[in-house]
Structures are given as C-alpha cells and as structure tokens.
Amino acid sequence: QKEVEQDPGPLSVPEGAIVSLNCTYSNSAFQYFMWYRQYSRKGPELLMYTYSSGNKEDGRFTAQVDKSSKYISLFIRDSQPSDSATYLCAMSKMDSSYKLIFGSGTRLLVRP
C-alpha cells in the first residue's frame, strides 16, 4: 500500500465549476501538506502548503487538512481553463521536512 493515495482522474469539469481534489495517507507522522500543480511537460510548482491541521485560503484555492481522518483536500473555486493541469499532493514529516512523499497526481481538465 502506498503511503499517499490520490485518484489519478482524469477529472473533467465545465468552466466556473468548483473542483475538489483529495488525497489520503497512512502515516500519522506527516506534518507538512503541500499541493503542487504540474502543467504538461513542465516541472511541478508549489500552490499551497499547510502545517498540521486546518484550512488555508489563497484566492480561488483552499487547502484543508483533516489529520484525524488522514485526508487532505484542495478546492478550486470558479475554475478556469488555465487551471487544467495535474495536481499532486505531497507530504513530509517534521524531522525530515525535505523528504517529500508525493501522490500520483490527479489530471484536471476545465472545459471552456
């Protein structure tokens, strides 16, 4: 069983829809939770990070962490065609914050 599970999609939504992306994990030692966006043929870029539990909002993006359920989410409001990309969740432990464990990524397509 992988430490981090993520539905690969693809997820296809119309422009303006609310998108929900999710990851589950098995290791309770994870403390840092990140979402990366990767466009085709590009390297991943950090969207948001959260330390421990709670919510974080940045513009149209909201990240949620539920450590009791070992479940993290990324919500995208008013989705745009430019949001079409693969979204990767990543996690790390307190004592090895540089060792990121990535989910397999969810491919998102926002249709105009």
Next chain:
Amino acid sequence: DAGVIQSPRHEVTEMGQEVTLRCKPISGHDYLFWYRQTMMRGLELLIYFNNNVPIDDSGMPEDRFSAKMPNASFSTLKIQPSEPRDSAVYFCASSLARAGVYNEQFFGPGTRLTVL
C-alpha cells in the same frame, strides 16, 4: 532569476550506455534534490544534498545510479549502464533553508530520458 536549469531536456540512448544528467540550482540555494517521475510510480525522491553534501540517498534505485555535487552551482546524476526501465522524466529541484518558514522546493523543467 533563471530558475533551476537542467540539461539535456531530452535524451535518447541505447541500453548499456552511460547517461549523465545535469542540474544548475537557483543561485544561493543550499539544498538540491533529484527526483524521478514515471506513470507507474509517480514522482519519487532519489537523493538530496545540503551544502554539496549528500544527505539521503535511500531513494536511489540501484548501484547503477550515482549523483555528485562538486560545487554549489552544479550537480550530476549518472546512470551506468542504462536500462529501458530507467526511462522516465528526471527532475532537479533546489531550496533555500530559512528558519521558521516552509522551505519551498523549486523544480526545473526536467530531462526526459528514453532508453531503447
């Protein structure tokens, strides 16, 4: 800033040949990471360096893989001999350690390796 620079962007080679991938981190960054991305296994950390010193190479798949960082502005990942199952996109990333804040890793554009 030019960001993390990787070369070559594409590499096609035959099984058994030596492959060398190169990375120039963002100037001033003190951490450097090598990742491999495949459809089957996703994005995996292979090795990372701090101030040019290898810290954790537990993700390096086999002895055929080796990485060096001779100075703060250059690193190589070498595969010798290469095998078809090494075909993947290899990413280099760098980061600057700062106390009290999350230390974001900045990824390069990747090298797409195909071993025939």
